[in-house]
Amino acid sequence: MIGLIGRKLGMTRVFDAKGNVIPVTVIELGPNQITGLRTPDATGYAALCLGFEQKRDSLVNKAQQGHYDKLGLTAPRVEREFRDMDLEGKKIGDTLKCDLFAVGDLVKVTGTSKGHGMTGVMKRHNFAGPVDSHGTHEFFRHGGAIGAHTFPGRVWKGMRMPGRMGHDRVTVRNLRVIRVDVEANLIMIKGAVPGPDKGIVYVRK
């Protein structure tokens, strides 16, 4: 597996040779610094610890400071393990760039979806809502009935109701890489990816 941490910059469109529009998301992907190696001997699994961007000094506590001093690094803003990456020839402090991805690759993108706060059932679960006429009053976006009476005498578990929507970890799979610019650390991926602009995303292959 290959994975990198990036930041979603926003969407635009590009055209193919025929003039078809391709909607794309631009992601600032890397550079990622290797902050740790997990070998099967030591931890029972193989993984790479990657760090993205730099954390302000005032945000680094003394424990972290000590940890990164020992490694000879500065504290990254985001750090994450990626399992089963190729550890061969890699060492702490190395930098990984988005040239790990090539045009045409199918990737998975993981992010935290936009938080919508407390929402009703029409927005959250796509309920159709009640009829707006025939004497309806003060009952326009409700969910309607949530169960029967004597049997079962309670509301079934999992009944869809209002509540907090969004701000979930979401993965979108099989998105195609349209362009890669290694110098600028930018990658173009077809379609939408989870989260707001400037949100942190993980791109894996």
Added chain:
Amino acid sequence: MNRIANWTQDDLRKDIPSFGPGDMVSVWVRVIEGDKERLQAFQGTVIGRHAGGLDETFTVRKISMGVGVERIFPLHSPAVARIEVLRHGRVRRAKLTFLRNLKGKKARIREKTRAIVAVENEAAADEKSAS
């Protein structure tokens, strides 16, 4: 400049004439039928330009057999072979959506005189050389 716009700068077409809302244009579109390609014209009034950069589109409205037809073109698409500006219109707003409610004589747009067009072009050229 933001990084997305920077990256897509080379995709922008340089051969687009200056035109705006109220102008009469003829848009030549590449149409692919089987393995043959031909050009098809769509002639009408520009009723607005939308967004910017590579995302920019413009809407052309015409009356076809008594029915209003609007078509939205991506400005920088290779499918648009060329845009001919036939007439510059004098209008006072950016989006001419009010034309949808008008027809016949009421839907006419006054033509911008050559003098005004020349002055505007000069101003645009100045701005370009200044920046």
